[in-house]
Amino acid sequence: xxxxxxxxxxxxxxxxxxxxxxxxxxxxxxxxxxxxxxxxxxxxxxxxxxxxxxxxxxxxxxxxxxxxxxxxxxxxxxxxxxxxxxxxxxxxxxxxxxxxxxxxxxxxxxxxxxxxxxxxxxxxxxxxxxxxxxxxxxxxxxxxxxxxxxxxxxxxxxxxxxxxxxxxxxxxxxxxxxxxxxxxxxxxxxxxxxxxxxxxxxxxxxxxxxxxxxxxxxxxxxxxxxxxxxxxxxxxxxxxxxxxxxxxxxxxxxxxxxxxxxxxxxxxxxxxxxxxxxxxxxxxx
Amino acid sequence: xxxxxxxxxxxxxxxxxxxxxxxxxxxxxxxxxxxxxxxxxxxxxxxxxxxxxxxxxxxxxxxxxxxxxxxxxxxxxxxxxxxxxxxxxxxxxxxxxxxxxxxxxxxxxxxxxxxxxxxxxxxxxxxxxxxxxxxxxxxxxxxxxxxxxxxxxxxxxxxxxxxxxxxxxxxxxxxxxxxxxxxxxxxxxxxxxxxxxxxxxxxxxxxxxxxxxxxxxxxxxxxxxxxxxxxxxxxxxxxxxxxxxxxxxxxxxxxxxxxxxxxxxxxxxxxxxxxxxxxxxxxxxxxxxxxxxxxxxxxxxxxxxxxxxxxxxxxxxxxxxxxxxxxxxxxxxxxxxxxxxxxxxxxxxxxxxxxxxxxxxxxxxxxxxxxxxxxxxxxxxxxxxxxxxxxxxxxxxxxxxxxxxxxxxxxxxxxxxxxxxxxxxxxxxxxxxxxxxxxxxxxxxxxxxxxxxxxxxxxxxxxxxxxxxxxxxxxxxxxxxx
Numbered sequence: 001x002x003x004x005x006x007x008x009x010x011x012x013x014x015x016x017x018x019x020x021x022x023x024x025x026x027x028x029x030x031x032x033x034x035x036x037x038x039x040x041x042x043x044x045x046x047x048x049x050x051x052x053x054x055x056x057x058x059x060x061x062x063x064x065x066x067x068x069x070x071x072x073x074x075x076x077x078x079x080x081x082x083x084x085x086x087x088x089x090x091x092x093x094x095x096x097x098x099x100x101x102x103x104x105x106x107x108x109x110x111x112x113x114x115x116x117x118x119x120x121x122x123x124x125x126x127x128x129x130x131x132x133x134x135x136x137x138x139x140x141x142x143x144x145x146x147x148x149x150x151x152x153x154x155x156x157x158x159x160x161x162x163x164x165x166x167x168x169x170x171x172x173x174x175x176x177x178x179x180x181x182x183x184x185x186x187x188x189x190x191x192x193x194x195x196x197x198x199x200x201x202x203x204x205x206x207x208x209x210x211x212x213x214x215x216x217x218x219x220x221x222x223x224x225x226x227x228x229x230x231x232x233x234x235x236x237x238x239x240x241x242x243x244x245x246x247x248x249x250x251x252x253x254x255x256x257x258x259x260x261x262x263x264x265x266x267x268x269x270x271x272x273x274x275x276x277x278x279x280x281x282x283x284x285x
Numbered sequence: 286x287x288x289x290x291x292x293x294x295x296x297x298x299x300x301x302x303x304x305x306x307x308x309x310x311x312x313x314x315x316x317x318x319x320x321x322x323x324x325x326x327x328x329x330x331x332x333x334x335x336x337x338x339x340x341x342x343x344x345x346x347x348x349x350x351x352x353x354x355x356x357x358x359x360x361x362x363x364x365x366x367x368x369x370x371x372x373x374x375x376x377x378x379x380x381x382x383x384x385x386x387x388x389x390x391x392x393x394x395x396x397x398x399x400x401x402x403x404x405x406x407x408x409x410x411x412x413x414x415x416x417x418x419x420x421x422x423x424x425x426x427x428x429x430x431x432x433x434x435x436x437x438x439x440x441x442x443x444x445x446x447x448x449x450x451x452x453x454x455x456x457x458x459x460x461x462x463x464x465x466x467x468x469x470x471x472x473x474x475x476x477x478x479x480x481x482x483x484x485x486x487x488x489x490x491x492x493x494x495x496x497x498x499x500x501x502x503x504x505x506x507x508x509x510x511x512x513x514x515x516x517x518x519x520x521x522x523x524x525x526x527x528x529x530x531x532x533x534x535x536x537x538x539x540x541x542x543x544x545x546x547x548x549x550x551x552x553x554x555x556x557x558x559x560x561x562x563x564x565x566x567x568x569x570x571x572x573x574x575x576x577x578x579x580x581x582x583x584x585x586x587x588x589x590x591x592x593x594x595x596x597x598x599x600x601x602x603x604x605x606x607x608x609x610x611x612x613x614x615x616x617x618x619x620x621x622x623x624x625x626x627x628x629x630x631x632x633x634x635x636x637x638x639x640x641x642x643x644x645x646x647x648x649x650x651x652x653x654x655x656x657x658x659x660x661x662x663x664x665x666x667x668x669x670x671x672x673x674x675x676x677x678x679x680x681x682x683x684x685x686x687x688x689x690x691x692x693x694x695x696x697x698x699x700x701x702x703x704x705x706x707x708x709x710x711x712x713x714x715x716x717x718x719x720x721x722x723x724x725x726x727x728x729x730x731x732x733x734x735x736x737x738x739x740x741x742x743x744x745x746x747x748x749x750x751x752x753x754x755x756x757x758x759x760x761x762x763x764x765x766x767x
Contacts (some may be wrong), residue, residue, distance in 0.1 A: 139656075139663040140659050140662075143662065143666040143667075162656065164656070165660050166664075168633065168660060169633050169667070170667045170668075171663065173670065173671065174663055174667055174670075177670055178668070
């Protein structure tokens with residue numbers, strides 16, 4: 001028997017992965033959740049039909065969204081992860097013993113439960129003592145917070161659907177307000193390649209540029225995501241992503257990574273010309 | 286004939302039958318199920334253009350309903366507790382005009398609050414009725430007009446025993462209701478009809494724990510904007526009548542101005558929206574009320590905003606409050622409502638219903654979800670953080686009592702001249718001036734222009750209100766009587 005899962009990237013492009021077995025499928029109050037098993041990508045988490053992560057390449061996304069700011073900010077103690085019920089970002093964060101608290105805002109309790117059961121290598125991180133999970137809307141959570149976090153990581157799914165509110169100016173503005181005066185906000189910034197995503201990419205960047213004094217975008221190669229070329233936003237009140245990078249200090253922490261590398265750090269901020277142009281286009285306005 | 290079940294939707298069902306029969310059209314509309322206009326099909330979809338058809342025997346005729354439209358009207362009347370219901374395709378504007386035209390002739394007096402929609406005064410321009418204004422009560426803190434006080438209505442009725450009708454907003458744009466039952470009793474005692482503008486009150490007929498509806502209160506005729514809280518397509522509306530009206534005469538009045546090519550998109554949307562509300566309205570509006578109450582609590586938690594609710598009720602000029610309305614007073618963050626309205630749209634991609642000088646109104650309905658409400662509340666929190674400033678110098682919208690000199694009709698058609706706004710003081714205006722929305726005139730034809738009014742117009746323009754009404758689209762000049 002042949003069974004294939006197709007992740008629709010555009011109306012005319014999809015990525016199909018041969019599936020060995022469907023491990024889980026259920027509709028929660030918030031969304032439909034599926035867990036699939038494949039030979040090439042290992043376990044795959046699918047939410048509302050969209051591929052969220054695969055066991056095989058999730059390390060790239062989670063390392064890059066976490067270690068880049070951690071190597072720049074010298075003293076991160078309080079962290080907020082918005083989304084991230086799969087535990088991937090938290091798994092990277094708990095490698096730092098200087099972090100004191102990690103708040104995770106994940107609206108869907110079922111997502112956390114499913115990830116703990118089916119991808120425990122990733123989601124068991126959520127049981128760390130420093131972690132508190134809040135099952136509520138990200139917008140609602142953030143608007144009562146002021147001057148409490150050193151780092152906010154927005155690990156949101158896509159800009160169409162339940163997570164739409166996490167791609168808005170009001171959300172970024174309230175994140176700014178929730179950060180200390182030297183805080184950093186990182187967001188997954190979609191892919192610049194296909195037209196529709198490129199538009200979202202620009203839109204997000206524009207909203208963030210309007211909100212934070214320092215805004216840079218960096219990239220990573222994530223094979224299972226649309227086009228494979230993925231962007232992240234680095235928004236900061238004080239620290240510059242390159243000038244304030246302390247390679248030696250980070251090396252001395254002795255943290256093991258598979259993708260992130262202080263030498264790579266400088267490189268990922270060097271963007272292809274067309275992406276630079278895409279971003280500059282909204283920075284000027 | 287056996288009463289039809291509210292589960293039926295006769296017009297919709299007739300359209301479905303019509304479509305299945307694959308009738309060859311040698312009649313209008315000329316796009317012929319979209320074949321003659323592929324771009325229109327691309328825009329609206331095949332299903333939509335295929336039911337954009339003409340009146341014909343199996344689909345009935347809006348001007349003189351005898352079959353499926355008649356059945357739809359009967360079902361609507363039953364659902365709304367009315368004696369008769371008319372399907373309207375010219376907006377609630379046309380329903381309101383029909384109410385006035387059906388009750389007033391030239392020279393007849395009609396008692397009404399001044400904070401009515403422009404369509405009411407427009408109807409008086411058409412028929413020559415004479416307005417007797419009752420000044421609505423005003424909340425000076427919020428700068429909004431409220432309902433009419435019972436005593437003020439009684440005084441107007443006693444001073445004008447020859448008046449033929451009393452007109453009531455049920456509720457106002459802000460969700461405020463007058464004591465409609467008491468007003469109905471007072472008016473009926475003197476043989477006057479009661480007309481209710483329920484443009485913002487469709488849900489009163491279906492939800493629990495909402496203000497009383499016009500038909501339940503015993504009003505004679507009511508205009509219900511089905512397309513606002515009822516969920517039908519824009520421009521579709523119901524006109525309801527009670528026992529005191531002759532439905533055949535009302536139909537004649539409707540046919541004076543309504544199109545003879547009523548759109549079946551609008552008619553079928555009324556039909557299935559009525560069915561939806563009759564079957565599921567109570568539950569849907571309970572959810573809308575809960576969303577609005579949640580939003581009010583969250584907005585008030587931000588501080589400096591005041592989302593007002595039932596605590597305003599005072600037993601008279603705020604006899605009741607529509608809890609589905611989310612009105613927010615913004616002056617304490619140092620911004621006019623219209624400024625907040627503009628910032629929400631331009632910077633946060635959030636479109637709300639309207640902003641006036643001191644308040645905004647976010648319209649919540651059966652289509653809303655909690656996640657959008659979270660966005661609105663969060664945007665208001667961020668907006669305050671970024672923009673809050675001293676409120677000195679901010680004007681609130683004071684109610685300006687009109688000085689009526691002539692009837693709207695006489696002044697509208699009188700000989701007139703155009704003057705720069707600043708030179709119009711003391712003259713009689715022959716046209717309307719209003720912010721739209723909400724579309725309540727600052728000046729109506731036949732009213733004297735005062736300093737207060739000129740200052741208001743200048744300030745509202747400066748704050749970015751979209752002003753409409755006068756011939757001069759920039760509102761730099763006004764037409765006044767010679």
